[in-house]
Amino acid sequence: METNTRIILICSGKGGVGKTTLTANLGIALARQGVCTAVLDADFGLRNLDLLLGLENRIVYTAQEVLEETCRLDQALVKHKQEPNLSLMPAGNPRMLDWLKPKDMQRIVDMLSEKFDYVLIDCPAGVEDGFRNAVAASKEAIVVTNPEVSAVRDADRVIGLLNTHGVKPVQLVLNRVRPKMIASQEMLSVDDVTDILALPLLGLVIEDEQVIVSTNRGEPLTLTGGNSPAARCYSNIARRLQGEEIPLIDPSKQGSGVRDKLKRLMQTKIF
């Protein structure tokens, strides 16, 4: 069934680059903007989205019971208390992986698209069955990566697979950016990564200790509307998804002091 629901896969290839954190923060940010959003934990093996959203104690049913038709969709959906526009579809038991097929994933996403404006799918790491199931149900994708060789290489592989599956648009989020390291050329720059991967940049997220604090509490940074660097980055990404034009600020090109200008001069590519 065709709806206008935006079904967005959040994937990376490599684990630990920030897929789940991005899914949780984008979900909350979109809900705060008044759009009805569902986040689907497609990582059945190692589910964590519930924990980052602080909803781990409120799960009764999961995607498994919905697919087995032992419960209704709305019985399994966990509505966020502070942001009722956001609901979580929890991942089922890891044993589900034995029988789960792309068409099952498609079925559950179809059900969600009847009720929601946005469905964000938190993809498992890797490019095996879990990824293939999730990609089959997705229309568009956000590839998350870090400015590190292994993360960029894995992202490249995932982008290739997304292209073959006809998923588009595919946009890039560069996570855990350290402006100081970029300025001293000890980290791949934003331009380096976008040039190599040849993807439009949806946004970048500055490395921020507050992310750890927020995951400790189970309250995504965008929930409190705080003003930490990462919180602002996440809400900007949500607003760009909604079509707002918010300029991308390259942190390594900021600063008007003599030192900053000298550092920028040193970054000039000669050949």
Place this chain on the structure above:
Amino acid sequence: MTLRDIIFKLLGRQKTSASTARERLQLVLAHDRCDLSPELLDQMRREILDVVAKYVEIDIEEGAVSLETEDRMTALVANLPIKRSLVTTSSDNDETAS
């Protein structure tokens, strides 16, 4: 290579690690993307040359077949200088006969 890399080089110091990362990634990705071993590429090159050689006389020494990657598109680029055509049309034959 950035300005800093050049100054570092003059001073005999190591390149910045971001430069090294960039170069290593570009190499590894070119290989990842085409998923073709050098042996297979060479075999393909020889077979392509054989086919082309049936129709035109080519300069084998000058001929080159390579993979080039740009903007996520990998292209097979063949550069085969043609010496002369081997296939003569019937009208050509008529002309030479007369």
